[in-house]
Amino acid sequence: MSDFFSLFFHSFIAVILLSIAVATIGSIMLLNRYSYTAASIAHGSYGGIGLALYFGVPMLLGTTLFALALALVLAAITYGNKERNDLLIGLIWAVGMSVGIIAVDASGGYGSDLMSFLFGDILMVPKSDLVYMALVDLLLIGFVALFYNHLLAIAYEEDFAKLRGINVKALHYATLLLIALTVVMSIRSVGLILVIALFSIPPFIAERFTHSLKAMIPLSGVLSFIFSLAGLLISYSFDISATASIILVSAAAFLISMIRKRE
Amino acid sequence: MKTAVKCDNLYFRYHKEYILENITLKIEDGEYIAIIGPNGGGKSTLLRLIMGLLKPTKGSIAIYGQSPQRAKRVIGYLPQKINFGLDMPITAFEAVLQGRLSGSKLFYDEEDKKTALRIMENLGVANYKDSKISELSGGERQKILLARALACDPKILILDEPTASVDIEGQKQIYEILKNLNMTKIVVSHDIKILFEGVDRVAYINRRLYMHDSPDLNIEHSEGHFCEMELFEYLKKGCDV
Ligand SMILES: Nc1ncnc2c1ncn2[C@@H]1O[C@H](COP(=O)(O)OP(=O)(O)O)[C@@H](O)[C@H]1O
Numbered sequence: 444m445s446d447f448f449s450l451f452f453h454s455f456i457a458v459i460l461l462s463i464a465v466a467t468i469g470s471i472m473l474l475n476r477y478s479y480t481a482a483s484i485a486h487g488s489y490g491g492i493g494l495a496l497y498f499g500v501p502m503l504l505g506t507t508l509f510a511l512a513l514a515l516v517l518a519a520i521t522y523g524n525k526e527r528n529d530l531l532i533g534l535i536w537a538v539g540m541s542v543g544i545i546a547v548d549a550s551g552g553y554g555s556d557l558m559s560f561l562f563g564d565i566l567m568v569p570k571s572d573l574v575y576m577a578l579v580d581l582l583l584i585g586f587v588a589l590f591y592n593h594l595l596a597i598a599y600e601e602d603f604a605k606l607r608g609i610n611v612k613a614l615h616y617a618t619l620l621l622i623a624l625t626v627v628m629s630i631r632s633v634g635l636i637l638v639i640a641l642f643s644i645p646p647f648i649a650e651r652f653t654h655s656l657k658a659m660i661p662l663s664g665v666l667s668f669i670f671s672l673a674g675l676l677i678s679y680s681f682d683i684s685a686t687a688s689i690i691l692v693s694a695a696a697f698l699i700s701m702i703r704k705r706e
Numbered sequence: 707m708k709t710a711v712k713c714d715n716l717y718f719r720y721h722k723e724y725i726l727e728n729i730t731l732k733i734e735d736g737e738y739i740a741i742i743g744p745n746g747g748g749k750s751t752l753l754r755l756i757m758g759l760l761k762p763t764k765g766s767i768a769i770y771g772q773s774p775q776r777a778k779r780v781i782g783y784l785p786q787k788i789n790f791g792l793d794m795p796i797t798a799f800e801a802v803l804q805g806r807l808s809g810s811k812l813f814y815d816e817e818d819k820k821t822a823l824r825i826m827e828n829l830g831v832a833n834y835k836d837s838k839i840s841e842l843s844g845g846e847r848q849k850i851l852l853a854r855a856l857a858c859d860p861k862i863l864i865l866d867e868p869t870a871s872v873d874i875e876g877q878k879q880i881y882e883i884l885k886n887l888n889m890t891k892i893v894v895s896h897d898i899k900i901l902f903e904g905v906d907r908v909a910y911i912n913r914r915l916y917m918h919d920s921p922d923l924n925i926e927h928s929e930g931h932f933c934e935m936e937l938f939e940y941l942k943k944g945c946d947v
Pocket residue numbers: 720725743744745746747748749750751752
């Protein structure tokens with residue numbers, strides 16, 4: 444019984460830490476339409492997992508470095524060129540995953556773990572990951588608190604932000620690097636495939652019901668927390684995947700919010 | 707008299723073809739300039755060059771004698787397109803406050819808030835302070851964006867089609883406000899009938915620039931005035947491009 448409690452306790456902490464990340468970077472991601480780029484970082488990061496396994500580097504370290512490198516490349520590709528780079532973003536996505544698959548194969552015997560990286564397991568988050576998640580959360584909160592007005596100005600209209608002397612380029616790079624860290628922090632809990640859904644849906648719903656980013660961020664966090672907890676509960680009751688349950692709860696809430704808003 | 711904007715033999719292209727060619731332009735301090743011309747003619751591009759957001763392919767630009775990069779502070783700007791989704795969570799007051807930002811200013815102080823509010827009051831939009839911008843009408847939103855452009859206390863005001871989605875009544879109000887603002891003004895517009903009452907000169911841009919020194923572009927009497935047939939044809943069509 445105490446085993447179960449400590450297991451669930453870790454998941455509960457993970458849910459809180461994830462919700463904080465969803466609230467902060469998820470909101471910035473949505474307002475700047477970074478979702479596709481973020482998805483590319485997330486999926487491409489599988490390459491980092493594979494290489495870490497192959498070279499025997501600690502998983503978090505290897506994946507972090509690889510994801511940061513991907514984010515830098517994507518930041519360079521997407522800066523000031525919002526429309527015509529879908530092809531390159533998709534290419535990085537595919538190449539990253541392919542590198543991962545080959546490296547995992549080459550390191551042998553880890554094939555059974557693939558699913559756990561793609562979908563995570565919030566009931567099995569190790570303590571070391573919680574520390575990593577907390578550190579990333581602190582970075583995210585600090586970043587958004589400090590640059591709130593600049594980030595909002597860029598999201599609203601980039602030319603005006605540039606004219607006022609805001610360093611749009613530096614903040615673009617910083618945002619994508621933080622998205623990469625957020626992806627890595629979520630690998631073991633919700634996995635690479637679904638992290639983007641979790642990071643998009645609560646901010647998307649919150650955006651529709653708030654007047655200001657100041658309100659959107661906390662509302663996203665609360666929604667994410669509720670969806671995750673409900674997902675966990677469903678997953679526990681019916682013995683199904685926690686990640687899939689969380690995403691389905693979020694998607695159901697998304698549909699309901701669409702209907703309610705249209706009324 | 708000081709010269710606010712000076713473009714010398716300016717060329718610009720993104721790719722092979724020039725979008726602007728041989729633009730020579732001098733705008734004096736305090737002048738009110740209207741820019742007209744067909745869509746895709748390069749009006750917004752010229753404004754972005756003047757603001758230092760694009761670099762000329764050839765030629766030079768000076769803003770009060772400085773390079774555009776260094777003169778950004780003195781320019782207030784209302785963009786043609788705002789690239790946000792319908793639900794962008796930003797209040798009118800937050801948008802106006804953005805006019806007070808700078809590279810090193812991360813937070814607003816009391817003075818910023820007072821200034822922003824005063825300008826909103828002057829433009830008659832202070833009561834929308836806490837409204838979500840996307841829920842305002844076109845005219846209200848453009849007045850908010852005008853307040854945002856004015857919030858940095860600019861010497862040059864650059865407005866790119868400020869009344870494109872505004873009803874006639876709102877257009878009149880906005881141009882009335884503009885007439886009474888005391889600074890160098892450069893306004894791109896298709897609403898020539900309303901706009902021309904106040905302006906000093908009119909520039910027509912379609913890859914090249916033709917400056918017309920009299921704002922009297924009354925089409926009935928003007929055939930003889932126009933050395934540029936293209937501009938005449940444009941006006942005759944009523945600028946509906
Ligand atoms: N980022 C860009 N890359 C390539 N071409 C562009 C870009 N922005 C604008 N153009 C082109 O430059 C030309 C002039 O555009 P613009 O200055 O916006 O015209 P206007 O404001 O007079 O309607 C158009 O043909 C447009 O397609």
